[in-house]
Structure formats: C-alpha cells, structure tokens
Amino acid sequence: MSKQLEVLDAACCEGLTSAPLDAGSAAELATVFKALGDPVRLRLLSMIASRQGGEVCVCEMTPAFELSQPTISHHLKLLRQAGLIDCERRGTWVYYWVLPAALDRLAGFLRTPQATA
Amino acid sequence: MSKQLEVLDAACCEGLTSAPLDAGSAAELATVFKALGDPVRLRLLSMIASRQGGEVCVCEMTPAFELSQPTISHHLKLLRQAGLIDCERRGTWVYYWVLPAALDRLAGFLRTPQATA
Numbered sequence: 001m002s003k004q005l006e007v008l009d010a011a012c013c014e015g016l017t018s019a020p021l022d023a024g025s026a027a028e029l030a031t032v033f034k035a036l037g038d039p040v041r042l043r044l045l046s047m048i049a050s051r052q053g054g055e056v057c058v059c060e061m062t063p064a065f066e067l068s069q070p071t072i073s074h075h076l077k078l079l080r081q082a083g084l085i086d087c088e089r090r091g092t093w094v095y096y097w098v099l100p101a102a103l104d105r106l107a108g109f110l111r112t113p114q115a116t117a
Numbered sequence: 118m119s120k121q122l123e124v125l126d127a128a129c130c131e132g133l134t135s136a137p138l139d140a141g142s143a144a145e146l147a148t149v150f151k152a153l154g155d156p157v158r159l160r161l162l163s164m165i166a167s168r169q170g171g172e173v174c175v176c177e178m179t180p181a182f183e184l185s186q187p188t189i190s191h192h193l194k195l196l197r198q199a200g201l202i203d204c205e206r207r208g209t210w211v212y213y214w215v216l217p218a219a220l221d222r223l224a225g226f227l228r229t230p231q232a233t234a
Contacts, residue, residue, distance in 0.1 A: 016220065020181075023162040026156040038141040040152070046138040049229070050173030064137075068122065100229040107228035112166070112217040115224065 004028040015109050016067020023076055032106065035082035040065060041075045049098040057096045067068040119200025121145040125222040132226050149223065152199035157182060166215040167201055175211045194216045 006027040021029070034060045035041060047064065048056045058076065062069045076096060079085045084103065119197065124142040127159045138146070154160060164181065165173045193213060196202045201220065214216045 012186065017166045017215075019163070019167050019193050021160050023156065023160065026163070027161040030154050030156040030159050033150050033159070035145050037151030037154040039140065039147040042143040042147050043138050046133050046136070046143070047142075049134040050136050083195045084233050098134075099230075100231050102148075103227045103229050104232040107224040107232065108229070109224075111224035112215075114217050115221040 001103070003101050004032045004114075005083040005105055008109055010054070010070075012109065015111060017112050027107070032082045032084070035078045035084060038075065038078075040072075040080055044072070044075055045079055045084060045098070048096050050102070054097045055095045056097075058096065061096075119149075119198070119219070121149045122200040122219050122222055123189060125226055134229050139218070147198045149201070152201060153196045155192065155195075157189075158196055161189070161192055162196055162201060162215070165213050166220070171214045172212045173214075175213065176209075178213075182228065 005028075007028045007087070025076070036084060044065070047061055058069070058073065061076075062072050065072060073094075076085070076094075080087060080096075083099065085096050085098050087094050089095075140232045153162070160181070161178060162177055173180075175186070175190065177180075178193075179189050190211075193202070193204070193211075197204060200216065202213050202215050203209050206212075223231060
C-alpha cells in the first residue's frame with residue numbers, strides 16, 4: 001500500500017462526505033488524483049486494468065501511443081508511485097498490473113452515502 | 118451533468134476495468150481527476166461534501182485557508198467546471214453544493230468487479 005493511499009485507511013471508510021479533509025491527507029490524496037489527471041495515464045491504467053489475466057508488458061503499451069518508450073515509462077512510474085499499479089522486470093521487459101484494492105479504496109472515498117450498489 | 122462526466126454514462130457502468138479508454142473519453146475524464154488532483158481543491162470539496170444541509174457559503178471557506186478569496190474562487194470554479202459541484206449567488210455571497218451523482222459516477226468508474234459493497 002502506497003503512503004498516499006494509506007490515508008484512505010483512515011479516511012475512506014467514511015469518505016469525502018464524512019468530514020473536511022486535513023491538509024496532510026489532502027496533500028497525499030491529491031498526488032493520487034493528479035496521477036489520474038492525465039489522458040495518457042488514464043489510458044495506460046485502463047489498458048492494464050482491463051487486461052484479462054492481469055498483466056501487460058510495456059512493449060504492448062508503447063505502440064498504442066505516439067510517444068517514446070521513456071515517456072510511457074515515466075507515466076507508468078507516476079501511476080506506480082501513486083500506488084495504483086505495480087510492476088516486475090522479466091528479462092528485457094517490464095510487466096505491469098493494477099492494484100485493485102487501491103482503486104476500490106479510491107472509489108470508496110468518493111462514493112456518497114446516497115449511492116446504491 | 119458536465120460534458121466531462123457525460124462520458125461516464127458510456128464508460129462507468131463497465132468502468133476502468135472493462136476496456137481500454139479511447140483518447141477522447143480519457144481527455145474528458147482526465148480534466149475531472151485533475152480537478153481533484155490539488156490539495157486545496159480536495160479540501161474545499163470535502164468541506165462542501167461533508168456539510169450537513171448541503172450548502173456552504175464561500176465566505177465560510179476562505180478563512181480555512183491562507184489564500185486570497187479570488188484564489189479560492191478560482192479553485193471552486195475548476196471543481197464546478199469538472200461537474201463536481203454547483204453554486205448560486207445570493208446577495209453578496211456565492212453558495213456551493215456537491216453533485217452526488219457525479220461523485221458516485223466517478224466512484225463507479227474506478228471500482229473493480231472484485232469490490233464488495
């Protein structure tokens with residue numbers, strides 16, 4: 001669990017609607033939402049999150065964008081630092097997978113008490 | 118419903134884990150997450166979202182920050198443009214409230230199929 005998302009253990013059960021966030025928690029959470037606040041990173045995350053089997057090689061992601069591999073790797077690094085994905089190098093390539101608990105914690109933080117399902 | 122969040126009507130039911138986002142939807146959604154990707158805006162949103170009764174006067178929010186009122190109003194404008202809050206001027210002051218359906222749509226977009234409750 002990333003440092004940023006640890007604050008959700010304290011905040012998420014009650015969520016955004018329960019009480020004003022303190023400055024420290026807001027700063028940690030803002031880095032997670034900032035990681036999501038970029039179209040390329042959102043597309044990368046959805047490519048990884050929607051993959052049957054769970055893992056995506058960086059070599060499969062780069063061709064989907066008109067961006068260099070270092071740029072793609074930088075975006076992936078920000079998602080990883082936010083605690084949303086993790087990765088492992090195997091030989092030449094790095095493989096990425098999503099951390100579902102992190103996405104669900106974030107969803108729980110946003111969800112209002114009125115929400116059904 | 119903001120233009121940015123309208124894409125969630127198409128994307129949210131299935132969510133982030135269902136299929137890779139197209140570039141257009143990713144661009145729209147990124148602006149919403151970017152609005153959340155700032156500590157001051159997260160604190161403002163949580164102040165509004167956690168208010169019993171639902172409305173907060175901008176005059177109550179400014180004293181909580183060491184920022185000028187125009188700066189606070191700018192942050193509130195970005196949250197409003199993202200479709201997360203709305204507001205109404207009454208006399209001297211502007212009153213803000215959260216749009217719960219927007220938060221719930223965003224939560225639904227992030228939530229994984231494995232998530233319980």
